[in-house]
Structures are given as structure tokens and as C-alpha cells.
Amino acid sequence: MLSINELKCIIFFEHLDERELKLLLSISRKRTFSQGEILFYEKEKAQHLTMVLEGVVKIYKIDPKNNEIVLHRFRPKSLVAEMAVFEGVPYPASAAFESDGSVLEIDFDKFREYFFANADVACALFKSLTQKIKYLDNVIALNVVLDSTARVAKYICENDDALKMKNNQLAQYLHMTPETLSRILKKFTKLGFVEKEDSAYKIINEEALTILFE
Amino acid sequence: MLSINELKCIIFFEHLDERELKLLLSISRKRTFSQGEILFYEKEKAQHLTMVLEGVVKIYKIDPKNNEIVLHRFRPKSLVAEMAVFEGVPYPASAAFESDGSVLEIDFDKFREYFFANADVACALFKSLTQKIKYLDNVIALNVVLDSTARVAKYICENDDALKMKNNQLAQYLHMTPETLSRILKKFTKLGFVEKEDSAYKIINEEALTILFE
């Protein structure tokens, strides 16, 4: 069971008073998940307002060749798929836990009734929605606009942890095959943009890489 | 100059009273554009909350080969790129008028100050933001997830006007070359999914087409 004190630490609810937190708790329920478990499937009806409390949730679509296209990974204290709940439409993508974790499921109709008039809550919801627009825009900027080479360049420049991942995993994040990624990194090495240092690549010419995707 | 009566017809503002409409008018300004004119460029700083009043505005990105990738076309009474204004980030895409038209530019800081507490306005903003998430999701579903054949199938099933357009234009909408589109339509004809009837294609087996993208 979730305590009021835990709720209080969540930025979404930081402005709620004791009474409101109790109310919120009464319309919510915590559910735990193991790694790999599905939170919801694409096209399912959206049931509750859902917030990740612990663990990492990946949001993904499946293409006709059965490739997973990951749109985003959510970390704790994020609302997930509130769009589908607000609009009463089916989930546009699936969600699965990449680690053990838990979510808070909030009864949306009651939440709307009790909390929508609260300006702070409204503001937090705006923030959450605009954040999601940014994530989706980023998916488009990466996957629709750029080719594989530019995609790698952009991703390794903008994500410090990219080159710390296993090649395999990075390839999946970038929506390309490990072979393609390997070839592109080899090309970047030849061009002197990156360097291999005890089995991990390192950027040594960020400006050059930047030119590739801008 | 825009009149209060015109403002009143806009769904966003339908719940505002006379005094509020006057206030809104005092922090806004109407600007007219000719076909082809740019409303804003990608990476420009977002200045005002912008609403299309007349005409069609296309939102697009340019890929490295100089292809235009149109993310959405906005018709009158829609807010454009409010995410960028809310977040104070540069526009994530460019916007241009596809016809003559006009926009209402609203001073965002004042708008926030005066109108954010209004529940009806907040609700309309939610609606507008979730709408945008849907548009972007659709771009991803079409362009990242599906290949050309499935893309054509989906688009002609879901957009009645698709087959009324010039082939050339449809190809641009679908982000592929006219040659590719022509070949795909020929394939659909051979399969008996569509038919050419005095120089325009017509769907005759929608179920079969649906299978291609689901």
C-alpha cells in the first residue's frame, strides 16, 4: 500500500494538502510488475490514469516485420499515456516493464472531478503533455527525417550513455540492425570522429558529428 | 481588426464573458498571410501563442535531401505549436501557409496570467495538446512503422479525399516518389483492391487493403 508521505514526494501532487492527498489515495491503487510484464497493449481501452512509481516502462509499437519500435522509456514519477485516457481512445502503443517496478492507477473520472479545477495539477498536466509532444517530435526527427548515419551521429552526441550500451542494444534503440551500426561506427572511426578505447567507443570530434545531422 | 463577435465563435473562447473577450483582444493581434508565406521557421524562438483564423497552415520538417516532411495541416480555429510557447523552446518544425490566410497572435505571458486559472480554457488547451499527440502518433504510425505499400493502403482507406488528389500531390503527402506510388497503385489494381475509373482510382476491396496495414 502507498502512504501519503510517498504521494507527497511526487511533483505532480506536491501542492495538494493532506485532505486532497487522502482523497487521491482513495481513488488510486498501486500495482507491482516484474521485468518483462506488460502494462498495457496497443489498441486496448485506456482504463486509468497511470503513473510509473518504480522501474522503467518502455512504450513501443510493433512493425509488420515484428520489429519493436520503442517510442520512449518512462522513469518513475511520470504519467504514461494520459492522452489515451483524456480522449477515451485506445492506447496508441504498448507498454512493458523493462525492470521490476510499480505503477499508481488512478480512477480518471474521479480524478477529473476532484482535481481538474486545481491550477497546480492542471499545470503539471500541461507539462506532462508538452513533454510527450517533445518525445514524439524527437522520434520523428530521429526516425523519419534522418538516415542511419545521421541517426547514429545525433544519438551518440545527445545521449552520454549511448556508447556505454552494448552495441546490440544501441542498435535496437536506434531502430537499425547491429551490423549496420557496426559499419557506421567503423566509418566514424576511419573519419576520426570516434575512437575505440578498450572495447568502448568514445567521441573525439563532436563538431563533425553534429554537422552530419544538422 | 478582429471583432469580439468573431472571437466569440472560436470554441476555445466560447465560455469567456464580454470583459474577458475584450481583455483577450487587447493582448492579441491579427496578421494576414498570402499563400506560400512562412509563419515561422524550425529552430526560431517561439514568440506568441498562435491560432489559425483563416486558411491552411502546413507544419513540416526538411530532411537532409531537402524533402519536405509534412507533419500536419492545420485548419482555422486551431492552436499551432503551443508546445513550443509553453516550454519556451524553439519551434520543432516550420510552418507555412498553403493558401491565403490569417492568424491570431496572443501574448503568451499575459494569456497565462489572465486565463490559465479558467477551467474552460485549461480544458480547451488539454484538448488541443492531446490532439497534437494524436497527430504526431499518426505520423509515426504511418512513416516509421509502415512500409510504402502499407502506407498507401492505410492512407487511402482513412482519407476519402486521397484518391481525388493528383497522384503527384498524394505521393508528397505519403512521403514517397510519384513513381513508387504509381507502381503500388498498379499492384493494387492487379490484386483487385482498387480500380481505375475515368482517370481516378476507386477502392473496391477495403477489407483486403486494411489487412495490409493491421
Place this chain on the structure above:
DNA sequence: TATCTTTATTGATATAAATCAACTCCTCTG
């Protein structure tokens, strides 16, 4: 340390779609 297993690299080939080029068919204009 030797061996097993997973991950990464490399090369060869296949595939989807773009590009280039030629041709056909409308449609409009004078």
C-alpha cells in the same frame, strides 16, 4: 588456463525505394 557462449565484425547477397530516363497520355490553348 582451456573451453564454452555470447557479442561484434566482416563479407556477400537480397530487397525496398529512389533516381534517372524515356515514353505515353491527357488537357488546355490558340
Place this chain on the structure above:
DNA sequence: CAGAGGAGTTGATTTATATCAATAAAGATA
């Protein structure tokens, strides 16, 4: 009605990336 120009079609070629297959390197296990 002729013919000019644009739009659509078709074929040949190129390009980017996936796929398949073989090998190499790295890490794990005994």
C-alpha cells in the same frame, strides 16, 4: 484540331539498409 506542356507510367539503374552466413573477439564458466 494541332501541338505544347504537364502529369502519369514504365523500365533500368543505383543506393541504403536488411538479411544471411562466416568468422573473430570478448566474457563467462569450469
